[in-house]
Amino acid sequence: MIKISDLVSDDAAYISRRAWSDPAVYQLEKHGVFGKAWLFLGHETQIKHPGDFVQAYMCETPIILARGEDNKIYANINSCSHRGLPVCRADHGNTKRFVCPYHNWSYKVDGSLVAIPQEKMVSQKPDKNTLGLKPVPRVESWQGMIFGSFDESIEPLDSYLGDMRFYLDAFFDRFENGIEFAGAPHRWTINANWKLPMENQLGDVNHGPFLHSAVIPAEANQEIFDVGLSAVPHPGHGATFRLMPEGTPNENMAWGMEGMGAILGGSEVKEYLFEIQAKAKERVGDIRARMKGLTYGVYPNLSFLWSNTSFKVSHPRGPGKVEYWSWSAIPADAPDSVKKILRTNYSSFFGPGGILEQEDSEAWMQQFIGSNIDFADDKPYYYGLGMGDEKPHPELPGMVSSTANEYYARAFFKRWREALESVSDQDANRIALAEVR
Numbered sequence: 399m400i401k402i403s404d405l406v407s408d409d410a411a412y413i414s415r416r417a418w419s420d421p422a423v424y425q426l427e428k429h430g431v432f433g434k435a436w437l438f439l440g441h442e443t444q445i446k447h448p449g450d451f452v453q454a455y456m457c458e459t460p461i462i463l464a465r466g467e468d469n470k471i472y473a474n475i476n477s478c479s480h481r482g483l484p485v486c487r488a489d490h491g492n493t494k495r496f497v498c499p500y501h502n503w504s505y506k507v508d509g510s511l512v513a514i515p516q517e518k519m520v521s522q523k524p525d526k527n528t529l530g531l532k533p534v535p536r537v538e539s540w541q542g543m544i545f546g547s548f549d550e551s552i553e554p555l556d557s558y559l560g561d562m563r564f565y566l567d568a569f570f571d572r573f574e575n576g577i578e579f580a581g582a583p584h585r586w587t588i589n590a591n592w593k594l595p596m597e598n599q600l601g602d603v604n605h606g607p608f609l610h611s612a613v614i615p616a617e618a619n620q621e622i623f624d625v626g627l628s629a630v631p632h633p634g635h636g637a638t639f640r641l642m643p644e645g646t647p648n649e650n651m652a653w654g655m656e657g658m659g660a661i662l663g664g665s666e667v668k669e670y671l672f673e674i675q676a677k678a679k680e681r682v683g684d685i686r687a688r689m690k691g692l693t694y695g696v697y698p699n700l701s702f703l704w705s706n707t708s709f710k711v712s713h714p715r716g717p718g719k720v721e722y723w724s725w726s727a728i729p730a731d732a733p734d735s736v737k738k739i740l741r742t743n744y745s746s747f748f749g750p751g752g753i754l755e756q757e758d759s760e761a762w763m764q765q766f767i768g769s770n771i772d773f774a775d776d777k778p779y780y781y782g783l784g785m786g787d788e789k790p791h792p793e794l795p796g797m798v799s800s801t802a803n804e805y806y807a808r809a810f811f812k813r814w815r816e817a818l819e820s821v822s823d824q825d826a827n828r829i830a831l832a833e834v835r
């Protein structure tokens with residue numbers, strides 16, 4: 399029998415391999431982590447018009463995210479109230495009704511049930527008002543990013559994100575007309591545990607010079623080594639970036655300049671990036687204008703790769719499989735030609751066939767294999783690098799340290815342990831933790 403407290407040491411310097419591989423732990427995660435967090439669903443620019451919808455997931459639960467006829471945003475579980483079939487089969491689109499293929503019950507995009515074809519043949523009419531799709535109890539947006547939660551009493555999204563907004567806004571607020579998500583996400587599966595992609599993007603930039611030695615130029619790694627910072631505004635969230643010294647010329651500071659787009663995209667894209675950077679101080683203030691972002695994570699499973707402007711969600715499909723969803727996020731008012739180059743930049747590095755994505759995925763898959771080695775589960779992983787080096791910063795919220803400090807991961811796993819411990823006895827009994835091993 400395993401105890402949850404044994405999965406993560408009190409200082410989080412040691413994490414059990416079972417945290418990654420145990421099916422019983424995964425069942426606890428569904429309730430304790432995914433049942434009680436704000437989970438990213440999509441961006442408002444994906445559903446601009448009444449009737450627009452996109453598919454989403456909250457852990458393994460399929461969701462339809464839609465804009466209703468009243469222009470409001472709705473999130474409902476994609477499962478018919480009659481026999482459970484998905485009523486929406488398309489990844490995205492615009493419709494007036496979702497019609498279930500089995501017996502053709504039909505629903506408005508807001509989830510309400512409008513027609514039961516068999517109704518006229520029966521004497522007792524079902525109460526359609528009670529038979530709509532099951533709604534996600536809490537849905538809120540911030541900066542166009544829509545989140546849902548299964549926890550009715552969860553704190554508001556704004557306070558959940560807390561000071562993580564300071565770091566996310568360093569990107570969002572650079573653009574006068576915000577950002578847009580380009581089309582449907584790329585989706586692919588990786589034979590890994592959902593937490594490793596997340597941990598990687600919460601703050602693990604120190605694998606760059608090693609795992610990505612053939613791709614990332616030595617000067618870029620040196621820059622990260624010299625001026626890289628890892629900030630934890632709240633346990634479970636994280637932001638890594640280079641804080642460029644005052645007086646750094648625009649061309650060394652501009653967001654995206656390290657990407658393929660700027661290298662291959664010619665003068666148009668460079669001019670555009672320089673223009674954005676030239677206004678950055680006025681738009682986001684001095685210190686955030688000097689932030690050249692790397693990777694971010696928002697608890698539990700949303701991440702953001704700033705240089706390649708990609709948001710990603712690590713959707714678990716069991717302890718050893720991830721369905722990775724990945725969006726290209728680009729400035730809404732950039733010229734079309736620049737948007738195209740920025741998307742190419744994203745997919746070259748971090749799309750499903752992206753060079754860095756492939757190298758990362760291989761590491762994540764190998765880690766999952768390592769978490770399942772027979773006779774090794776009493777040898778936990780070491781997470782103690784930089785213990786105690788994290789400190790408050792005069793101008794940046796949260797605890798801040800060098801990028802070698804694994805505090806971002808320790809903070810995540812402490813929160814994760816608490817989340818698992820918060821699962822009620824009733825749920826824990828049902829999951830029968832002890833019986834699985």
Ligand code: FES
Binds near residue numbers: 478499500501
């Ligand atoms: S299962 Fe949907 S209408 Fe019967």
Ligand SMILES: [Fe+2]
Binds near residue numbers: 605606609754758
């Ligand atoms: Fe990587």
